[in-house]
Amino acid sequence: MTTSSNLNDQLNQYIKEYREDGVFLDANVLLLLLISEFDATFIGGKRLEKYTVLDAQLLRGFTGEFSRILTSAPILTEVSNLVGNMLSGRKKREFFDQMLPIFDSTNSASICHCSVHGIKLVPETFSRLGFTDASIISIALDKHFLLTDDLDLYLDAQNKGISAINFTHMREAADLL
């Protein structure tokens, strides 16, 4: 548990420490970021019920402090599936056209695909949280900073000494909840 001022100190510390390496976003948070860039009117709707435009602004402001976003194939698969469930027709095509560089495996300066090839999953995490979260933990163990709003993933990361922030803590500290 962190108080508001503790959280602020922690965020500043992580920005300083991981600015160059980047911030690793889990699927929900990455979805919010991408949809806010695509069309913010979808925030608060299907699959994004729990967020508002202000949450997206908070997220954009924070992730903007880092040189790049870290992601992985399992996370992008989840995001792609979620988008497939929330958008349809022309909007869906427009989203994927616009976001192709994010999903494309060619790394750009602002996005880095962390490979899951050769990673070793933690058996206990895999059996409890499944492949995507277990792969996030294994990648983040390689000294990456994780931002998530999934409590189970956050606690598992904390227990393993991974630098991680619960986005819900940020939203509450920013008086958005």
Place this chain on the structure above:
Amino acid sequence: MSQITLKDAVARAKSHLFDLYADDSPDQLALEEIEHVDEGGKSQWAVTFGFKRKRDISVVQPSNNSVLDLMRVQPKEIEHRVYKTILIDAGTGDFVKMDMRRVS
């Protein structure tokens, strides 16, 4: 049907939590997770809080065997963080139930 705001749902959930733990007030309370769920066709907010509680873990009855008494765990309190999920009806704002959120 009109929906309550998420912020309102969180406030209601927090109020219910304090009511339910009126005799053992939650310490170091934090909002940990929010999910929107549909259960039985009903739209609900699942609001999870984490907090610390003190819990008695054992009560030792003295025996006539001093060696056995030494081996027994003495009564003590352990502080531990617990996670509780409060479900709030997204339409009416009514309290639905509280679940223990199991984490490891």
